[in-house]
Amino acid sequence: MIIYHTFGGRLGNQLFQAAFAATLARPGEWVFFTKMDHALKLLPGAFKGGNYLSGWRYKLVDRSLVPFMIRPLVHHLRLFTLVREIPNTTQVEVRRGLIGGVRWIEGYFQGEAFFDAQKIANWCLNPELLDQAKKRLSALVPPGRIPVALHWRQGDYSNYEVLGEKNPTLPIAYFKTAIQRIRALEPHPYFVIFSDEPEKVAELLDLDPGERAVSRQPPEIDVLMMGFCRHLILSNSTLAWWAGFWGQGPGKKIFAPRYWLGWKKKIVYPPGIEPGFAESLDPISS
Known part of the structure; x- marks a missing residue:
């Protein structure tokens, strides 16, 4: 037991x-x-x-x-x-x-x-939630557009301290670099924003309203919706990590922040958290 x-x-x-x-x-x-x-x-x-x-x-x-x-x-x-x-x-x-x-x-x-x-790949995810996630994503993304999940955790991170540094929220440059990489891959990307402060993130990214939408679903739906997107831009959040884990697949591109929460010190934190299934981008040099 x-x-x-x-x-x-x-x-x-x-x-x-x-x-x-x-x-x-x-x-x-x-x-x-x-x-x-x-x-x-x-x-x-x-x-x-x-x-x-x-x-x-x-x-x-x-x-x-x-x-x-x-x-x-x-x-x-x-x-x-x-x-x-x-x-x-x-x-x-x-x-x-x-x-x-x-x-x-x-x-x-x-x-x-x-x-x-x-063992984890053999997990049987809730079929009702999977169905809801597919329908919610389909309702957000216009026909003919390629869905790209963009997760940016804000909110409570401003109160966090990691390795002596306050606020591990990722800089906008990291997301701008990832967006540029996506644009080089896809002629018609459509960015679906997942965040605890979606309106703030949408404003910071300055994406055209015709190329982005905001998800306002509970976490259990959001994590599955992200995984169903063609490409993913992850933040240093455990929810985003699992979206990337389930979002792996042929032809899919997943970006993640190098060093995770420890990016200001250039030390991986927590140790071992960097996802091996994603391409790492340094938030500082982005």
């Missing part, structure tokens, strides 16, 4: 955690997540017993039971086997417990080094 105390986060973060759990789990093994509400909408039936807590139940477990009861049992008394991400590395520590059949997982596990891509 696997018990995964997820550290919160939205859909992109949860998908990385689900991918690690799916890689670790043995066939038919029961997996319990303390919080996996967003990802399990996309992955119905992906886990045996893939339950999660919500609302006050999660807060009770996260703030009381885990720090004062469960962690001491795992870390100090070694009752269960501990599987944890070693901070700032792509390494995983496994420390066997007295009850070896119960594994307690801690970490974010963001990057391809943490999961088996073949």
